[in-house]
Each structure stands twice: as C-alpha cells, then as structure tokens.
Amino acid sequence: MSDKKIVSRLLAYKILAGAFAALWLVVAGLPFYYMLISSIKQRYEILGHGVFALPMKPTLVNFASVIRGGFWHYFVNSVVVIGLSLLILVLSSAAASYVFARLRFRLNKPLFGFVVALMAIPIHVTLIPIFMLTQRMGIYDTIWALIGPYVAFNLPISVFILTGFMHEMPKEIEEAAEIDGCDKLATFTRVIFPLSIPGMATIAIYDGVNMWNEFCFAMVLTQSSANRTLPLAVWDYQGQYSSNTALIMTVLTLSALPMIIAFIFGQDKLIRGMMAGAVKG
16 A cells, blocks of 8 residues: 555544544533533523523523522532542552552452442342431431541442552562562552552542532432532522523533543642553563
8 A cells, every 4th residue: 555545544534533523522511511501691581592592691690690599509418518528539449459469368350340240230229228227326418427428339340440440550569569668568658559649640630520429318318408409409490490591501500510621630739640650661
C-alpha cells in the first residue's frame, strides 16, 4: 500500500471519528442546553415558544426563588453525607486494596473474589433490612443513616479498582522502603498511599457522582425535608412546581452544576497526579 493511500485512509478515519464525536456531543449536550436555557426563561415562555429557543428576556428570578425556597438545606445535606462517605470509603478501600495487592497470604484470592462478588448484589433487595436497622439504631430520618449504605455498596468496586492500581506498582519501591527501615504500615502510609492518589481520585469521582444522584436510600431512610438530599429536592420541587417548568429546570441545573464542576477539576487533578506519580521500572 502506498503512502498516499495510508495518509488518505488515516484522514478518512479522523474525519469519521470527528463526525461521531460531534454527533455524540450534540446528543449528550442537548439535555444540558435545554435545562440551562429553560432555567433562565420566564414561567410561560416555554409554552409560547419552542422548547429549544433562546430566552427572549433572560432572568435569574428562578434561581433566587429556588434558593429562597430551602434549596440550600438539601445542598448542605448532600455535601455532608457525600464528604463523610467518600472520606471513609477512600481510606477503607485503600487499606483493603493494599492488603489484597501487596501482601501474600493463603486467603488472599478467595477473599478478594468474595469482595468482587459483592458487586453482583442488587442494592434494592437490602432496602427493608437497612430500613429496619436504622430504626433500631435510632438514626432513621437523619443524614447519618445514609453514610453506612453509601460506603458499603460502593466499597467493592472501589477495592476492585484500587487493587488493580496498586498491583501495577513496582516492587522496588517497597523494597527500598524496607531497606530504609519501614514496616508494612509505614510503607503503606508513606509510599503506597501517596502513589495511589490518582486511583483514589478515580474512585472518588466515580463514587461521588453515584452518591450525589442516589435516590432510593435517600427516599426510604429519610422522611423530613430538613434531612433530605438533593435528589429528593428535585422530587419535592417537582410536586411543588409541577406547573412551572422553568423552576423545575432551575432545580435540576443547580443540582447538576456542582458535580459537573467537580468532575472538570477532578479530571484535571487526576491527569496531573498520574504524571506526577509515574514511576519508571
């Protein structure tokens, strides 16, 4: 095959890939576009014009109305629950992954296989037992009732990802730490844990998005609006503003915006962390 044919074929592949990327951008971005422009429209403007039309008179009144309506209570609850859950999840999964990836003992593979098998358990079958457990513990209808399920159901996938990440680290770094006098605990805290920050950032982003959008447990384990999280805010506002599409889109915009911003900045930190933590073998 001549060089011209190779170049032309590569160019055709690039054009085709660019076309598919542009199509996917439109498909994925259209809902966000509709949500954003609807949130700055007046109440009945959506009914009188096209749903994708630009607002005639953009306004921020919808945002002010939603925030005055108690939106911040839901937002703070979500931040507290997810912040504490991610802290516990990252620390516990990192410790467990270090054991599975770097230590050798007889039950290593069976225990790791058991942890991986836990990912196949449907979380919804545990709703009633967890509901009864939270009632007996006296934490029902509190934000603390959500932390346990959020950590437990995201732990298997987090351990699975981090174990693979730690397993790829060169053994020489551990041997160098042992020569310097570090025991297993010191090796984990001073060497393995810092080098695992890119992997922990990955699970923090992945699990954080899942927790932010989680609805079932938040619905079952909380009752009062003072203890509910953002997905329940969307539910409550949908009933309250059922005839006001602009306000509902405003609630959705405010709910999605933090995760979009966190993902953008988290992705950048993840890439820089991978470059900074790279070790040449």
